[in-house]
Amino acid sequence: MRHRNLLKILSICSSVDFNGDEFKASVYEFMANGNLDKWLHQVGVGDHEPPEKHKNLKLIQRLDISIDVASALEYLHCGCESTIIHGDLKPSNVLLDDEMTAHIGDFGLAKIISTILSNMAQGPSNSVAIRGTIGYVAPEYGMDDMPSTLGDVYSFGILLLEMFTSKKPTNDMFKDHLNMHIFVKNALPERVMEIVDPYILLEHKTTRWLNDCMVSILRIGVACSMESPRDRLEMGSVISELHKIKNTYMNAG
Template sequence: MVVLGSIDSMPGALSCGGDKEWPAMEQRQKMGALGGSEKRRGTGSFGSVYRGTMTNDGQEVIVAVKVLKLQQRGAYQSFVAECEALRCIRHRNLVKILTVCSSIDFTGLDFKALVFEYMPNGNLDEWLHNPLLEDGNRRVLNLSQRIDIAIDVACALEYLHHHKPVPIVHCDLKPSNILLDNEKVAHLGDFGLARFLHQDDTSLAEISSGWATRRGTIGYAAPEYGQGNEVSIHGDAYSYGILLLEMFTGKRPTDGEFVNDFNLHRYVELALRDQATCVVDQDLLSATEDGNKMTPMSDRITGIRMASIISIMKTGILCSKELPTDRMRISDAMKELLGIREKYHTDTHICED
């Protein structure tokens, strides 16, 4: 039998209180809940995420189950690191872990999984780059929604970077690791590469920083990581800056046009001089706030939107500067975005009156 207990039951984990006990689940039930590639919601370096169900107090609950590929080098360490990072953090913009599973599967091999609250709106990458639905309709995040998501992610990072007693660096910020709930509130997930800063406990320090050399994803990882430098909150700031630029241009940092020293940062930086409109995701200039196309859009509304987008892009540029110490701090970026959002809503309201 596979027991899905609270995260406090993991070896070495410290109780944080408030964790809910979930019932035991037999192996055949687990396989039934996860079985079939049609239930797979995503695949990463160390495992796959499935849409599953659990029964609690007679009610069926939809969950997301991350099953580790333990044969993959680094997967076990990723599992331990994620448990360590998630065990005591609580924030509205972080994924909520419900339980962990550490047992033996029906073939006699180790089985490890993490069970999270299910996010029905998928991840941000799907919304930005795969907007076409099965029924042929397009789903589009409007400007207000993108600003809200950007602020949500900044709030999550600020919480991690100021976490007590030990700050946490996410190390793998990218759109596919940002999940959206029913209201499209963003939740930062996948802490498999997370590191603790200034950790006094040697064993935990080895788990969090010495088990793998991988530090993020190509295009999003800070350039100093490629030189073997230690992780820092400045690395997350860089990834956040790239995320902002991607969200408002619609371009991935790994697009084929970005080669050598010409990257997404440079692309936007050059365009902001006199061609900002050319690099903006055109969906942001052609859709109403409810996602429907609006034709034509008044010049005044377009101007208000462009002013907000340019301000956001400038924030993205400041966060993704080459030198770590030159980058804008996440707390300052969040303040900038809060101000941009307030001004955008105020100006739009005045324009519509």
């Protein structure tokens, strides 16, 4: 697998550490700007700190990262010899290089569909479940449904909503029957500016085009995170829509 938005593995090694214990390691390309989670949810930076202390993502950077991640998923789903499911997409598994280009990493849960189908044909004793991470994992996985590309689409939808609202899907406000998907869906379109990340509002004055831009982006996130897999978008359509939004943003800006 080779794609500009997949974390590149450089080598693997087996050695002994300073305590004399054996270990095995994968060596990946260094990502100078860390992971997306640390950019979205900074710990230890108080409100009293000057703005330059906050490492905030600009709106165009969030759009570019969204397109990067979507492109990587589309490649895994459609561009390889076998369809590949990542299985654990979340902000901490999105790494950013020195130019803020996004790379998907941590394929510990990745599954190749052809292998899964082969195993299932051999008997029901073979476990092919993908557990993922709470808040990002597709609801059908909790009912032992077979992993699918649409499970990755769900995770991408939640990640997209998190990127533009700055709220984690595990936020304490999400309980009982309220989750990230419903929270955003209920705000569209009239109250969209009430739920977007405040730093987006600091970067831009609230205008009609900004409102329309946020509505369009969050609608994609909602469409990707539908409860029923058959109601979700395909990644090819997601990429196309995100590029349209980016072009509109660049022309308006």
